[in-house]
Amino acid sequence: MDDDRWVPPCVLLAVDLVILTLRGSRLHVLLIERGVEPFRGALALPGGFLRDQEEDIVAAARRELFEEAGLADVPHLEALGVYGEPGRDPRGRVVSVAYLAIAPRLPQPVAGTDAAGACWRPVEYALTASAELAFDHSRILKDGVERARVKLEHSALATAFCGETFTISELQQVYEAVWGVQLDPRNFYRKVQSARGFIVAAGPMRRTEGGRPARLFKAGPVQALYPPMVRSAQAVTEGPDGHKAQVTPEGGTAP
Amino acid sequence: MDDDRWVPPCVLLAVDLVILTLRGSRLHVLLIERGVEPFRGALALPGGFLRDQEEDIVAAARRELFEEAGLADVPHLEALGVYGEPGRDPRGRVVSVAYLAIAPRLPQPVAGTDAAGACWRPVEYALTASAELAFDHSRILKDGVERARVKLEHSALATAFCGETFTISELQQVYEAVWGVQLDPRNFYRKVQSARGFIVAAGPMRRTEGGRPARLFKAGPVQALYPPMVRSAQAVTEGPDGHKAQVTPEGGTAP
DNA sequence: GCAAAAGTGTTCACAGTACACCCATGG
DNA sequence: CCATGGGTGTACTGTGAACACTTTTGC
The missing domain is CATH 1.10.10.10 (Winged helix-like DNA-binding domain superfamily/Winged helix DNA-binding domain)
Incomplete structure (x- = not known):
């Protein structure tokens, strides 16, 4: 894979979160309004970069969730996939690991440092063209919802939505x-x-x-x-x- | 997620491949004998680092497969998961994206530049303690086999094993x-x-x-x-x- | 009593299993 | 003719869908 002189290239590692909950019998997803460039002002999934070289990826996901939306104690984060095409992020080569979580009526989220606002949106709304999420987040959300549907069939996940x-x-x-x-x-x-x-x-x-x-x-x-x-x-x-x-x-x- | 001065940390991005095939009515996995440190001489899944910042992750997976085992034209690579715990690789912070592929009777692999040898091994053997794969590759292989079993139920994957x-x-x-x-x-x-x-x-x-x-x-x-x-x-x-x-x-x- | 939601029993259709049986080929 | 594997017919059985019906509460 490499000779002794060659040094493998670095990439920026990010996490993105698909947090689903039930509000008034409809499925909602947690979105933030981006407060920084790129895509400033657009809706996006919560997420961000690893803080340092040693941070665990799931730990980074939990940290971002708390920093951007004030949510702690989200029960279980499930790995959803990797999204790493070159060009998906204008800041450079960013590879994002997406996580899926599901929870009972979560509290109203609060805006964090990099997010101008955090809110729950019905997934049907978030997936319409009019909502147009930042980066490839529409794709990630779509994958996350489909994963949740499948998991409901074969795992006890549904109880996680309840109290x-x-x-x-x-x-x-x-x-x-x-x-x-x-x-x-x-x-x-x-x-x-x-x-x-x-x-x-x-x-x-x-x-x-x-x-x-x-x-x-x-x-x-x-x-x-x-x-x-x-x-x-x-x-x-x-x-x-x-x-x-x-x-x-x-x-x-x-x- | 970051203020203007802070720069997000880099990680090394690797790919690992679980290539399954059928030989003599038993399920086999492609393994290589590592020719470089760490784990020199141990068996491992084929894989390696991204070549450069711009390389697509799946493309890197295909390239490594060709370089390490001489295999080209493997039909479909499916994303299996991300393995990125700190400490899984002694060389530093390495995050690995695992792919799963399945193919009909593939040719005998040839050893590549970094691999002392490439070979097919029955999965039962590769998963025993005596085989002990490098890094966390036993875990990745286990996940890959289970994924293949599930996919056989719900997708047309099985035909990919045939000619x-x-x-x-x-x-x-x-x-x-x-x-x-x-x-x-x-x-x-x-x-x-x-x-x-x-x-x-x-x-x-x-x-x-x-x-x-x-x-x-x-x-x-x-x-x-x-x-x-x-x-x-x-x-x-x-x-x-x-x-x-x-x-x-x-x-x-x-x- | 009436409405509404919880919980039960029963029927019917169909999908999965097991297995008897016939078909087409090589020796 | 027999062995071998390919392919068909069919009876049995369990599970899910549909729906009538009873139970327990509030008003």
Whole structure:
């Protein structure tokens, strides 16, 4: 790879964060308004450079999250990918490591030193052309949302969107918001309980808001879901004109 | 993220490659024997540093693959992850981007400039303690193999292990080798054909080696498989004492 | 009682498995 | 004719979707 004289080139290492949360049954992403060039004034994912040579990459991600949006204690950061094409950043060769996190109702973020403002935006809005994020952040966000959708099927991630304890219908709202579909409450009820170790009863307590009180659950011990929560069938989505349409994997309408 | 005086730190960017292929119905990985320090003489995944500031990361991966093992034309490199803990490389702060590739019977690799030798090793062997790869390459290889297993379920990746055209039982051998299980040929035959766009007939030609000639197929147009090839059931694996045992997702034995 | 949400039971269709059986070739 | 692997038909079984129905609360 190198002879003794040749010295490998350096690159600037950055982190970017896709932080997703649920607000009012819609999926939101944390964005900041950039306070410095380049892309000053544009919306972007929170992130920034490594502070020094020794800083761990995940640690840098947590630090930036705190500095730019005042958020601490975000539970789990999952590596999403690397974005390092030459030319993606006008400041030079910047390679960015993207992380994905998911959390229950997070507090209103506060603007930090390099960010003129931090805010939650619905992901559909953030992905429209009118929002146009800085750098290649639209791409990163798109990858992050897709990753979240897939993870919901095979991992116990959905409970991370909820609070300490939750009802089954609250958990259902997570799936509906992230997947953008409607699910049958009765079948969801059983399906989620049949996944062994996914959720466990949290005391005989009950909480209410409307009809019959619901049992409370908390996240179970397992990470990998079996059987998985499959997304293809049973999924019913709102059509543009308000009626319901079957979602098929091909994207067409089922016969 | 930075004030005007502060300059972000540089890191050395490397690439590592997990190249998988099938040899004699077993899954093999491409390894090199390191010809330079550190870890001189140890086995490692092929890889190396970016050549210059402007080089694309995937391009660097392809270049290293050619330089270290003489392999060109490896079809598709998929980003596997980033490995960048401080201390993973004694030469300084090295952040490595790992790629995964999968290919049909690749030629015998040739040793390159920095590699004393390049060779195919069965993955079970490469993952044992006795093989002990350099750096954190055991971890990367483990992640790569697991990724390949999962991708076989949901994507048309398996055809990439085969040649231009292949029979259905050849395709089955791919699944059996990567998953480490045995499948029922009759059911596999139909299942693989029911996944729309996965494989398409390749002419009325037939090829033979034993019994009745088999139809030839080639890779179809789709990337995502529907329905997916599920791995859980129907999977029968050889027990240590030779008899067959049911594989359950929990790893236990089915009742 | 009525509305609303939680939770249960039951039916039906279909997908996955197992396996009997037929087909096409080489020796 | 037999061995070998390719390919088809079919019965059984479990899971998911659909939906009727009961339970428990507030008003």
